[in-house]
């Protein structure tokens with residue numbers, strides 16, 4: 655039997671990571687991570703390539719497949735339920751904790767259906783009361799939220815593959831938002847984009863942080879300083895330092911954080 659997640663009561667912190675360890679075969683990629691991710695706002699996970707950023711992000715909605723040489727030990731508490739509890743309903747978890755990947759992977763469907771899809775498979779279209787016009791309104795709303803509506807409103811039935819990479823990434827953002835996640839995980843979400851599209855995604859995420867908890871992985875320090883309210887600095891699989899972005903960027907306490915921020919490592 656699966657356990658339903660209690661609703662977020664907006665008490666902070668939203669996610670609490672407790673003694674989290676991940677191994678890829680014998681590579682101990684995350685080592686005893688403790689962290690709290692505040693409700694709402696943007697938390698940035700930063701650090702040099704290979705330090706474990708993606709691993710940490712994907713552990714937050716159990717996207718690391720266990721069994722293929724990957725082992726996860728520890729707890730991730732989401733509103734007082736450990737998502738690694740055997741009874742966790744993965745379908746519900748991934749609705750509540752969405753993911754925006756580094757590269758856009760739209761479904762081989764129309765623009766409209768890419769956004770409607772999640773609502774259908776998660777049964778949210780029942781809330782749309784099987785009324786096509788309500789689903790239409792939802793699709794429009796999320797395309798607007800992702801900053802794509804004006805560019806696609808006259809060709810909603812066109813295949814998603816006809817869009818540019820930058821548009822596809824905004825479509826994937828609309829698709830992720832359409833299931834109304836509480837937490838949105840973003841792994842280097844602008845890395846495949848031109849500067850203008852990248853700026854667009856940054857701006858959308860900054861708008862969204864008012865009522866969504868956003869966790870972003872980035873190796874771009876400027877992006878982290880533009881966007882983050884809270885920062886987690888990883889170094890060789892360990893959490894070296896975390897705290898409010900302003901403090902961490904201005905007065906890093908650990909010598910490794912200082913060296914990283916000065917561009918001496920990574």
Ligand SMILES: Nc1ncnc2c1ncn2[C@@H]1O[C@H](COP(=O)(O)OP(=O)(O)O)[C@@H](O)[C@H]1O
Pocket residue numbers: 678681683701702703704705706707708709710
């Ligand atoms: N699927 C995988 N199989 C084996 N090793 C992996 C896998 N994914 C990541 N790793 C290893 O885990 C460590 C952390 O990787 P990752 O989380 O991708 O770092 P980052 O996102 O900071 O670049 C690295 O040593 C990497 O080689």
Ligand SMILES: [Mg+2]
Pocket residue numbers: 707708709871
């Ligand atoms: Mg990565």
